[in-house]
């Protein structure tokens with residue numbers, strides 16, 4: 001029998017809702033971005049994000065339901081990302097979901113946002129993608145997982161400082177490029193030489209499955225602003241120089257991400273790799289990873305473009321929980337930190 005659920009996403013700066021059928025078909029996926037609110041700060045301001053979610057959550061849910069051509073009474077469950085994320089942002093989505101579950105008398109399902117990012121890969125696959133290595137690479141995370149099933153994940157390694165997407169955003173700010181930094185750096189890099197600057201590739205030749213991007217960001221800053229205390233002024237930031245720095249920075253991030261994914265596959269023995277999160281939208285990363293996976297005979301599944309950055313459609317993972325009867329109590333809390341398994 002066909003059943004429908006409403007998934008809600010408000011972990012960071014996107015207010016999103018989707019209606020998803022139990023066969024995985026996405027009937028609607030609405031995303032209200034807050035880029036215009038945060039761009040002048042070069043990053044997400046948590047308090048502003050929470051307030052914007054509050055303004056948008058009900059219109060976004062209404063639109064998702066309307067676009068799907070259903071009414072709220074047709075829903076069999078409501079799902080919401082409860083972790084990880086910004087606490088004020090999470091609470092807005094969670095409160096909306098609890099209210100719907102209570103008033104419609106339907107089960108509430110708690111979604112782990114990082115597991116959902118990886119699950120976006122399952123949504124385009126014709127067969128089971130798990131077990132696999134999973135990489136969530138976004139503005140908040142650079143995490144490698146051993147994904148035994150969609151819901152049974154354990155962390156293999158993560159960044160010790162900035163997330164890769166955060167590095168893209170900060171470097172874009174240093175270069176005077178627009179926010180979010182990922183797309184603007186990718187665009188600027190198209191005109192640049194990725195070998196023009198030799199930026200650090202931290203942990204590249206290290207056995208640990210760990211990432212660090214803060215040294216890379218600092219190296220870019222010194223290249224643009226000059227070394228602290230140095231007498232020599234750096235050359236002016238012309239469009240050519242900006243493009244070269246963007247391309248060289250992007251190449252350093254891509255090299256490390258690709259190498260660690262392959263290393264994680266070797267370490268776990270898995271020959272399947274699932275990639276999700278905003279940075280997975282990066283074209284040079286997708287291409288370099290595909291090439292390396294072909295060489296290593298690893299099956300690569302990357303989340304579809306529209307489901308890389310934050311969205312509620314990847315809340316399709318909630319059907320896995322529905323089938324397992326894994327429902328949340330109505331007094332469940334938001335958990336801002338990563339739930340480590």
Ligand code: KG4
Pocket residue numbers: 012137138139140141164165166168169180181182183186277278279280281282283308309310
């Ligand atoms: O998954 P997401 O929407 O939000 C988080 O959960 O963090 O990811 C947003 C991040 C931002 O840092 C943005 O700069 C980055 O993903 N991003 C990209 C690209 N598109 C978005 N990074 C590199 N290349 C892209 N094309």
Ligand code: ZN
Pocket residue numbers: 113117138277278309310
């Ligand atoms: Zn995300």
